[in-house]
Amino acid sequence: MEQLMIYPYHRGVEAVVRHQDMLTDWKLAGLVSPKGWGLGNDTVVSGAKKYIVETEYETVLKRCDGVWFVEDGTLKLPPALLERRLRQAIAGGKQIIYTRKRDPEAYENAVRMIPETLRILPVDTEIPDPSGRAVTYCMDIHTPVVAVMGLEENTEKLEVQLALRQAFQKRGYRVLSVSSGMGTEMLGMYSFPDFMLQPGIGETEKIIRYNHRIAALEKREEPELIIAGIPGGALPFNRYNHNGYGMLQYEILEALPVDYLVLCLPWQPDLHKRVQEIGMDIKNKYQIVPGAYHLAAITQDTIDLVSEKEREFLTLDRDFIRRKIKEENDPHLLDVTDGKSCDSLTEDIINCLSEQE
Amino acid sequence: MGNNEEKAYRKQTGEEGPFIHLMETSRHKYLYDVNTNEVLRISDELYEYFRAGKPLDESGRESLHRLREEGYLKENRTRIVEHPLTELLEYYLKYKMSHLVLQVTQSCNLRCEYCVYSGAYHNRTHSDRRMSFEMAKKGMEYLLAHSRDSGRIGISFYGGEPLLAFDLIQDCVNDMKREAEGRQVDFHFTTNGTLLTGEKLPFLVENHFSILISLDGPEAIHDRHRKFAGSGNGSHQTVIQNIRKIQEQYPEFYRSNIRFNTVLDPQNSFAEVEQYMTGEELFRENRLLCNIISDMYSKTRSVYGEVFPAEYEYGIAGHYLAMLEGCEEDHRFRMLQNYAGQIKRIAEMSRVGRQECLSERGHRGGPCLPGVRKLFLSADGFFYPCEQVSESSKASRLGDLESGIDLEKAGNLLNLERYTREMCRDCWAYRYCNICIARADDGETISAPYIQRSCAFMRESVENDLLDYCTLRDLGYDFG
Structure with a gap:
């Protein structure tokens, strides 16, 4: 197994570290965060292993065979620094896994910079895609589907998808995971397809193409369960921060017959009431009631609640979240990073799916 | 219950x-x-x-x-006094700090009577105390370690006159450029402008400093207060010379990075100041701000001259007219732009939508999250919520560099209403109150009677703001 460094490390990548045993062909050897991000010396626990976040890129680079350049979190990597780090990795002859696709132009530039011999772009080109063909209908999906959706961005959707996948695999199920993120092939998942985020493709075509993609994967892998991650936020927060009005979520829920929905949400005051309201809103909008709510260890930064600027979030810790969940005493509200909760969620899903059969 | x-x-x-x-x-x-x-x-x-x-x-x-x-x-009244962010304060202080104010020096080369260091205030006096680089570095490290959820961070250099410690400012900026890899750091300072000389400019321009220059209006008015220490001569000519040089050498920087703040002495004519600041070509493209001499911690109360109130009110009315005409950023009374800020805050709050009723558990408006949006580090290494509070009072002190911010103290400053529960619960201005620790601390301790001194003025301001908001709204101003 080759040694892998993740750069730039931030809290959004914690799920990958926690589930590093799912990395295919790679062994996680270092987490590096830019010095100014204030994450140096943070500890990330993955089972019995502990990883310490480092800030000395060059030092860690020496002991690694490859660098996974991941998407930014709250803090943005300045382009000049990214270029410098890429050049250092290239100069060191390291393999480069580059999944920073949020900015297509920057992505293309970076890809051009990386020599083909070092470049690993985890894109599965073998999945049949009906693009360009006159397909006008959706296929039947026969496998039960669990969807993982976020009320907002940054609500630990990837964590939930990975935890569920692991839990089901442990129980012997064949799981097909189509993630809410890009570049998750590294973890044995299929990435969210690019075409779903491309402008210029109509909603109907997106629904049909997504459906056909899943159908093709279902045929190829013959799974017993499909876990589909849905990127973005499901409901508009206010007139300025509208989360794309949930259009993407609507498209996917049209494309897939979802049997069980896990909704990830940030902690918020008056939680019991809010969860009920959110559940109703989701039902009214998407015609499905969440079977469970994962409470992410973040909350809305309410200082600028009414301003037009992009919303910001505040990191909380697991103890806080678990305390709040305990106070609520609601079996549908949980934190999947807690093994017991993840197990009970898995059982609940199995029971629900069995009843539906 | x-x-x-x-x-x-x-x-x-x-x-x-x-x-x-x-x-x-x-x-x-x-x-x-x-x-x-x-x-x-x-x-x-x-x-x-x-x-x-x-x-x-x-x-x-x-x-x-x-x-x-x-x-x-x-x-309905709020029954249990607890600021809604109390339970999150720990996390805000851990992850969401965004601005550090470093008191690089307590010295100043001017002696303005209304300055908080002049001796006319209870909270500060001038001294030759200066922050060491090691202390500043520790402060900046503290900011970096506690701001991972803040997209941008800023550092302000505060005095006395911060340019008396220009070498320290340079050291701090250079250090941050090394240590804050991957972060966008904005640098700021407020200056009397007398030391803003040519040799410093390349450094300030290169590092995109945002500079607020204190200028009180035409020479006669400016020099009435802003005099050089020792000689007692006015500083206006020196400041203007320096400003002209920046404008000549770095016109773009001058336009976008330099703002002017005018401290209004209500004994003077507002119209004279306003005509100078908005009429002079030199300030035509700069952002102008103004504020009336502060009474906070002052040993004396401001005295208003005969013409000031009417002229000032006229200016505010003029600004509102400009708002209605859609030219609020470019008009005669633009130095009063900030005055409209509170009204816009009311508009923003009303945009959230109608509230059902006051929460059973809550807190009046006023206190900021201490240390989060701004953290002031004094020259002797103590943390305060901002540069406006009394450094002589332990009640305002949040902690120090060695032990960090004391969460309990910060929580106490956030929940100031606990000191004035009885008088606050029935106050109609509960939601819009703006009384924070800077108006609650009598120099020794947090004091209910001291807070009460500000209540009448605060209520009057809120009422004026609400009425101005309604008037503008009724006249068709689009608050968005």
């Missing part, structure tokens, strides 16, 4: 009546409903009913009934 407490509460609140405040302009009468946070235009009859208990006729009773039906006129 137990039964006895509940009974006591009911006894207390049973005859309180609706939680409202009545206001009027020359054109209309208004009712501010505290619970829903809405201002309603009401009839003269209803106004007199609420004000003096005058009986209502049939249509008046119908209007009153309708208001109640629509959820107005509730009696």
